[in-house]
Amino acid sequence: MSNFTDSIYKIKSIDTLGKKDTVIHRINPLSKLIVTIIYILTILSFNKYSVINILPLILYQIVIICLGDVPFSLIIKLTLVGIPFIFGIGIFNVIFDKTIFFRLGKLIITAGLISFISIIIKGILTITSGVLLICTTCIEDLAKSLRRIGIPKIFVSQILFTYRYIYVLIENAEQIYNAYMLRAPKQKGVNFRIWGSLLGQLLLRSFDRAQRIYNAMSIRGFDGEFHTDNARKFKMKDFIYILLWSIFFILSCKVNIPLFIGGIIMKGMI
Template sequence: MPLFTDAARQFRQMDRFSCGNTGFHRLDARIKIGAFIVFQICVLSWPPQEITGLLPFFLFPVCVIRMAGLPLGYLLKRTLWLLPVAVMIGIFNPLVDRAPAGEWFGIPVTRGMISFISIILRCMLTILAAFTLLASTGFAPLCRGLRQLGVPRILITLLAFLYRYAFILVDEFQNTLLAFRSRRGSSGAVPLSIWGAMTGQLLLRAFGRAERIYQAVQCRGGEDPEFSSVPGVITARGVMGGLLFCLFAILFRCVNVTMLAGQFTRNLIS
């Protein structure tokens, strides 16, 4: 449970980054979502054994992070936290696919090793881009943008409730844990013998608070204005920026920039 509370705290911290006042923050969420989808398609459409073609795509999230004034180290650290998931996905590739693919400084390299590294790079690019989108836009504007793009209302409502009530559960857990430790007079671990009663009390407190929030939403007309489909403002500059981003992503997908730069450097030296 402490891992869950820490993850929720980090998620909320990234959502606070969306309160910035840079030009990228002011961009309409629909433009960002469209550019994000194009970026993901370009990254995931590379062949399974591709590595060099994926490397230039790290320029996109890094440039966006710099333009939005976001902490690069913070986002990279959160991305590396999820790296074990990518390792678990492709850890058996070197064992399954042992076909030789070449040598690297005299060390034989198999196709399974290359595909394993490719999976890690794809996961890092996908997660870093998603964190950058969330930190530069915010959860509520993302929900509004998805609603305006035609995503079914029921899915937006589920996302909104999951976002809201997950934090309610975490807050109530922290309050319950603080009350227990205050009465006990120590900050040690909670004994297993009282976890059952504590969990039941936690759920009752969370349900009660969620019910009060739901009644407040109903008193305001049955729709949370934070996630309502408010018409956004799409500017010509924003559209041009989004199109330029998509064009560069497609160009990097059609042309292996790393190989091209290597050939150019080799010809320049020779």
């Protein structure tokens, strides 16, 4: 299986995951969206030197993965995509912030290193929370929830179109790649001199398909708004879901949970 085909199946598998019937999937999509936003804001609220304090927030993701029946391997693969960008942002802290934070014998730990680790943890948790939201919520329900919290319809439309047609773009890229390899079977990969031509073909095909899609939707009266059935009503379990997680996030901000638990354990051992 080629990398192109593998990418297509990965996208379709995410779509399938969003339509499962689990405890998490049955929660109102708007509740899950609100909790995810609160979760990300909670992560960002920690100062740049917080490392241990952030770790209890991993519990949220563990619960969602277990109750939502989301494959851990898929979460890891999708999260790793964003690691290079996070690393590129955080590495400058190590280079420029040489302030001594503490010493471990002869080993000097700088403030830049601590803030770098904090950025990596925050980035991973933020990306993973977004991935889990997509994996436990149908994209149409997620789009409706975005509209309900006031996101402009043009942005929601862009998200839906991108999500729905990205695998079509990948299929076109695979067709062009396979056609090239059939004409140059002895080559390992695509010659860099041909990349411009191949990308040009892909761009022209994309423009042509986009125009046909636009014409088809215009004929059907599309005005930028996706009209679907009525949104799911809020139930008591949805309010409880938001309330419980909000309490946990606030406690994580206000109380150093690892230090608190460590203190209890130490008292028990004395």
